[in-house]
Amino acid sequence: MHLFYQPEPVQHLTEEDSRHAVRTLRLKTGDSITVTDGHGNRHSAVITQADARRCQFRIRDTQTTVPRPFSIRICVAPTKNLDRIEWFIEKAVELGIERISFFYGQHSERRALKLERLEKIAVAAMKQSLQSFVPILDEALSFTDFLKTVSEDQRFIAHLSDQKPPVSLLKAAATGGRYAVLIGPEGDFSDAEIHQAVSVGFQLVTLGPNRLRTETAALTACQILNVIQWEY
Structure with a gap:
């Protein structure tokens, strides 16, 4: 085709x-x-x-084509090396994703992002994987302004805590939901940002025991949420 x-x-x-x-x-x-x-x-x-x-x-x-009965929104801080975000977008679209949002955190190293090239990558990945929907790509906002845009009912923030580890995303997410997952920058979230996200309904989750790069964590979250929808 x-x-x-x-x-x-x-x-x-x-x-x-x-x-x-x-x-x-x-x-x-x-x-x-x-x-x-x-x-x-x-x-x-x-x-x-x-x-x-x-x-x-x-x-x-x-x-x-009828939209999927669930939706995935990955919210990620742009990486210093933009190639990594481009790689994430390509692979996430191939797997299936409805929306990708960007924000600047306190520890973000990149403070500028142009969507034109990212949108072309998303379209190419949609065509390559024979899908009929292009995901929404949102302009990058400050962390505080970004939180105001979240309306999804299932909200998670991925964080590898040094203390008692939070529940895994695989166990925390219920099937058929509208998901929003926060993925931090290379320097991770600040304590203030974690408290701020939790105060508006985000649940702390882990993506596994290993420390992951930003783009790897974002893709892992996307795949976990896709996998839990499958019927065996």
Whole structure:
């Protein structure tokens, strides 16, 4: 299957996808393709003009994908090395995620983040994994302002405590929920940030006995929440 992304209600591919379809995949007029708008609609289509700048298509049939009965929101402090966050986004989208939020903590080393490249990575991962939804990517906020945006009913903050270890996310999360998981920066959360999160309903959890890098912890949390939905 050749899956392409066109978020607008038009019947031509984006310039990037047009170039990929015609020059890389060597698709021709009359070839079948599948196009998603990133909001759950998937169109079966046929190419009507194989132009590398503006590949046009005609929709033959449309199917709407129902959103998952649960949602995962990973909230993470951007890493100093942006490649690590890019890697996390790619893999999290492949696994399945509804929303990725960014915040700046007291110990954050990176204080600037541009979403344009991250959004392109998310779209590419969606197409590669043959999904129909592009996750929401939120602009980075201060930790205090970010907490005001959280409406999910199941809220967790991952922290490897030196004292009595908290319950694992695997045991704390109930199936079928709307999840928000906080993942700290390289320098971890400050004590004040932990208290602040707990005061608005976040539960301290652990992702295991090992100390994980920020992007590894974020992906681990995403996978745990996906795994507990599976039926064996």
